[in-house]
Amino acid sequence: MTTPLLEVSGLRVAFPGQDGPREVVRGISFTVGREKVGIVGESGSGKSMTARAILDLIPPPGRVSADRLAFAGEDLTRLRPKERARLRGRRIAMVLQDPRHALNPVMTVGAQLAETFQVHHRLGRGEARRCSIEALDAVHIRDPERVVRLYPHEISGGMGQRAMIAMMLAPGPELLLADEPTSALDATVEAGILETLDELVTARGMGLVLVSHDLDLVAAFCDRVLVFYAGRIVEELPARDLAQARHPYTQGLLACVPRLGERRRELPVLRRDPSWAAS
């Protein structure tokens, strides 16, 4: 059996609270190979914190512990912070949920992208600039020559999200953690971005973890789905079987999705059962 790209076992993240530490990730285990793994689940259920913990990006005073956290067979918890940082951005990349916030506000989009190319591919300035324009073009940004000269506050929400994706893909990572990477994109552009990601997985063998609230998209695009609830995985299933999910939480979620051609006066909402958070 080949080693999976990512192994996560017994992952926990806690923040200090008024009455002792409050666990927001409570013992999560999964593996990722050269495939597309979807993560869905409630707002606040620990999806982003799980992805951040893998990259060692939990802000203080948050605390992380895990029985095992390994990338390509290598135990991440044993790496020194410097080695871990070197892995991040180079072999493992993450598209953050708030892209415009994640970009440097005082640097143009082009300068930030060019810097990435200079660092990771040792390119000269002119070459790096050309690569930046190509990278923006690859994420379907119209008029990339104009956009490279703009600052983050001068681009639209969806352009920021795509600039972030372009920047994360530039070093050619082996594993991409994408937190809501297409939430600010219209369907046309979204389809193009998904196609690009799919190519990287199928052609280059990249592993992809896609966090998304769009259940129908995850069902159609991913290979497997993990369903998060209150810091735990409550269900794991092949993506194409999502519509036949067993867990009452997953079933409840599916019922809340508005769909074209299915007009309802009021949308159903979930009635949360305390037992879902226990066990």
Place this chain on the structure above:
Amino acid sequence: MSAAIRIRGLTVRYGPLKALDGISLAAARGACLGIVGESGSGKSTVLRVLTGLAPDWQGEVEVGGRLLAGARRDLAFCRDVQMVFQDPYGSLHPRHTIDAILDEPIAIHRLGDPARLIPQALADVGLPADVRFRYPHQLSGGQRQRVAIARALLPEPSILLLDEPTSALDVSVQAEILNLLMAIQERRGLTAILVSHNLAVVAHMCPRVLVMDRGRIVEELDRDALDAGQVRSPQAIALVAASRHVRSQASNAGR
């Protein structure tokens, strides 16, 4: 039918780019007008002009029967017209607690007792009471978005501008927020403009929908047409087709 918002020939330039190229639209009082369109087509710019966040524009913009000029808005306007930004992170002050963020409109517009209003505002958007004394960076993406929605609803505006209000929310919280907006709309005759990439959300909320492309309005639809996919412009046809494609299992056949 009286319009709460009327725009004629609105143009916004950024250097050589026309972010808006002479658009005209009207939002009927008490209804929700939807705007969809490709990323970068100018949707947020329309809302920014209305709230006075775009300094330079040409054309005629009328809100509640009054013509607007430039970027100046008076206090009454700021209470009556609220906006939920696409980017909740950027719109919440990073060094203010949620309590301080929600207290600000209460103090400015003298809305009443914060000890009563703030817990109610949090509960309305499904947030637990204990987020009140946290900072924005201590919340999840969807929780931050709900704080932004709660802040916009507090002054009981008669016009609400919503820029991707539910794209960061799980579908259950999204359903709660959309139901809440519908209920307020029925109770108070709220006028809204909803910008969203989710065509199903737009069809659910909006009787009328505008399709934008590169600074222009290329089609105006009613929700039945959107539901049935009966659209005419190439842009709308592409949006509907792509939306179906990325969400249909068939697109993955053969993997």
